Amino acid sequence: MSPAKRKPTAIVQYKQLLVEGNDDKYFFEALLKHMGISGIQIQVAEGADNLRLFVEMLTIDANFHTVTSLGIVRDADENAANKFQSVCDALRNANLPVPREQIRPTGDRPQVSVLILPDTTSPGTLETLCLRTVSEDPVMSCIEEYFDCVQQRVAKPPKSKDMDKAKVKVFLASREDPTLLLGQAAQRKYWNWDSPALSPVKEFIQAL
Numbered sequence: 432m433s434p435a436k437r438k439p440t441a442i443v444q445y446k447q448l449l450v451e452g453n454d455d456k457y458f459f460e461a462l463l464k465h466m467g468i469s470g471i472q473i474q475v476a477e478g479a480d481n482l483r484l485f486v487e488m489l490t491i492d493a494n495f496h497t498v499t500s501l502g503i504v505r506d507a508d509e510n511a512a513n514k515f516q517s518v519c520d521a522l523r524n525a526n527l528p529v530p531r532e533q534i535r536p537t538g539d540r541p542q543v544s545v546l547i548l549p550d551t552t553s554p555g556t557l558e559t560l561c562l563r564t565v566s567e568d569p570v571m572s573c574i575e576e577y578f579d580c581v582q583q584r585v586a587k588p589p590k591s592k593d594m595d596k597a598k599v600k601v602f603l604a605s606r607e608d609p610t611l612l613l614g615q616a617a618q619r620k621y622w623n624w625d626s627p628a629l630s631p632v633k634e635f636i637q638a639l
Contacts, residue, residue, distance in 0.1 A: 457614025563628035
């Protein structure tokens with residue numbers, strides 16, 4: 432087994448939530464606080480490419496036998512179905528229960544569930560989801576106008592697959608503290624936790 436870029440932290444909670452990066456970690460910490468849910472330990476795999484080894488290494492932790500629930504969150508990027516299959520392959524490789532569908536847990540000790548952002552089926556990322564939560568914010572029309580202008584005046588504007596990441600940065604630049612990253616912005620409640628866009632995510636968390 433090749434070494435993982437980042438090793439899991441020691442297991443101290445019965446419920447484990449595995450995410451891709453630190454922005455995801457801060458985002459879910461803030462959402463869990465908003466929902467009044469505690470007792471979930473968030474593990475950071477440090478990138479989707481590290482997921483397979485990270486899951487395998489998590490299972491050899493001395494306290495893994497105490498884990499009752501394991502949730503895994505990953506970005507869809509261009510294809511949600513492919514990313515779901517990739518997570519399932521990682522689970523199968525680690526001899527863990529493999530869900531047939533997203534959100535709904537499968538197995539026992541641990542029960543395992545998977546969520547592909549932004550909404551289980553659409554292409555996109557955590558940034559896509561965050562933008563959806565603030566879609567009614569008046570500044571969003573300004574951001575759309577800005578990127579329309581960029582497309583016309585910049586020789587190499589942001590690629591379509593990176594557009595939501597770019598829009599998040601511009602949105603955050605419009606806030607009181609324009610220096611925050613996405614996860615830090617979640618801690619400051621810049622995203623709308625009551626948005627319907629978060630319904631699948633909340634359902635997933637509650638199922639843990």
